[in-house]
Amino acid sequence: MRIHSDSFAPGQPIPAAFAAGTPDSFGGNRNPHLAWDEVPAGTRSFALLCLDPDAPTDPSLAGRDDVEIPVAHPRGTFVHWAVVDLPAELRAIEAGSASDGVTPGGKRRPPGPAGARQGLNDYTGWFAGDADLAGDWFGYDGPYPPPNDLRTHRYFFRLFALDVERLDVPERFTAGDVQRAMQGHVLAEATVWGSYALHPGATPA
Numbered sequence: 001m002r003i004h005s006d007s008f009a010p011g012q013p014i015p016a017a018f019a020a021g022t023p024d025s026f027g028g029n030r031n032p033h034l035a036w037d038e039v040p041a042g043t044r045s046f047a048l049l050c051l052d053p054d055a056p057t058d059p060s061l062a063g064r065d066d067v068e069i070p071v072a073h074p075r076g077t078f079v080h081w082a083v084v085d086l087p088a089e090l091r092a093i094e095a096g097s098a099s100d101g102v103t104p105g106g107k108r109r110p111p112g113p114a115g116a117r118q119g120l121n122d123y124t125g126w127f128a129g130d131a132d133l134a135g136d137w138f139g140y141d142g143p144y145p146p147p148n149d150l151r152t153h154r155y156f157f158r159l160f161a162l163d164v165e166r167l168d169v170p171e172r173f174t175a176g177d178v179q180r181a182m183q184g185h186v187l188a189e190a191t192v193w194g195s196y197a198l199h200p201g202a203t204p205a
Contacts, residue, residue: 001036001037001038001039001040001159001161001188001189001190002036002037002038002190003034003035003036003157003159003190003191003192004034004035004036004192005032005033005034005035005157005192005194006033006035006095007032007033007095008032008194009194010192010193010194011193011194011195011205012194012195013194013195013196013197014032014142014143014155014194014195014196016028017030018030018031018032018095018142018143019142019143019144019196020102020123020141020142020143020144021143021144021145021198022198023147023198026101026102027102027142027143027144028100028101029099029100029101029102029140029141029142030095030096030099030100030101030142031081031093031095031096031097031098031099031140031142032095032157032194033092033093033094033095034048034092034093034157034159034192035091035092035093036091036092036159036190037091039088039091039161039188040161040187040188042163042187043088043161043162043163043187043188044088044162044163044164044165045084045085045086045087045088045162045164045165045166045167046086046087046088046090046159046160046161046162047082047083047084047085047086047159047160047162047167047178047182048081048082048083048086048093048157048158048159048160049079049081049082049083049156049157049158049160049175049178049179050079050080050081050082050140050155050156050157050158051077051078051079051080051155051156051158051175052077052078052079052080052143052145052153052154052155052156053075053076053077053154053156054075054145054151054152054153054154055075055076055077055078055145055153056069056073056074056075056076056146056149057073057074057075057076058073058074059126061073061146061148062146062148062149063146063147063148064148065148067148068148068149068150068199069146069148069149069150069151070150070151071150071151071203073151075151078122078126079120079121079122079174079175080121080122080140080141080142080143080155081118081121081139081140081141081157082118082119082120082121082173082174082175082177082178083112083116083117083118083119083139084116084117084119084166084167084169084173084178084181085115085116085117085165085166085167086113086115086116087113087114087115087116088165090113093112093113097111097112097113098110098111098112098113098118098139098140099111099139099140099141099142102141104132104133104135105133105134105135105136105137106123106124106135106136106137106138106141107137107138107139108136108138109138110138110139110140111139112139117169117173118138118139118140119138119169119172119173119174119175119177119178120136120137120138120172120173120174121137121138121139121140121141121175122137123137123141124136124137136172142155143155143196144198145196145197145198145199146198146199147198147199148199149197149198149199149202150199150201150202150203151197151202151203152195152196152197152202152203152204152205153195153196153197153205154193154194154195154205155193155194155195155196156191156192156193157191157192157193158189158190158191159189159190159191160182160186160188160189161186161187161188161189162182162185162186162187163185163187164185167181167182167185168181169181
């Protein structure tokens with residue numbers, strides 16, 4: 001199975017139109033175009049995750065003017081999108097069809113492919129203490145790495161072909177729920193990634 005995007009080249013920077021944040025403000029926050037082929041026989045649905053494995057593990061450092069987060073700082077994974085039950089006949093998600101602009105407090109019912117369910121992303125926890133932005137952030141919300149981070153972040157769009165039509169996940173599911181529910185049901189996986197940074201001196205991905 002193969003996946004590609006017309007919105008960014010593999011391993012290259014993701015345009016700000018598809019990011020949640022820019023150096024000055026919120027970004028366009030449109031979901032990028034994704035398309036795939038060479039789907040294995042027996043596929044009954046797809047699941048999709050967008051993961052950033054370069055998130056700083058100490059959130060208190062993010063956005064500070066008095067410190068730069070070093071490249072060697074310990075990193076964890078930040079989830080930007082979790083989708084299940086994408087129909088077996090689907091071969092593309094068009095740019096901007098599932099997200100277009102930042103919704104304070106998160107999207108309650110994000111648009112997207114018919115029949116698919118979209119889970120919580122990690123902005124739900126990140127903005128939990130912010131009176132203006134707190135809420136359940138469902139669906140896609142794009143890159144917004146700390147502007148003081150010296151590491152360029154990578155964003156992996158991972159598509160899984162599954163042998164089940166509907167994945168057994170809770171109503172308010174997370175990427176962790178998806179990964180657990182997929183065990184034993186994955187027929188194939190395909191990945192494409194792009195990069196994004198807000199620090200002008202960030203190291204190349």
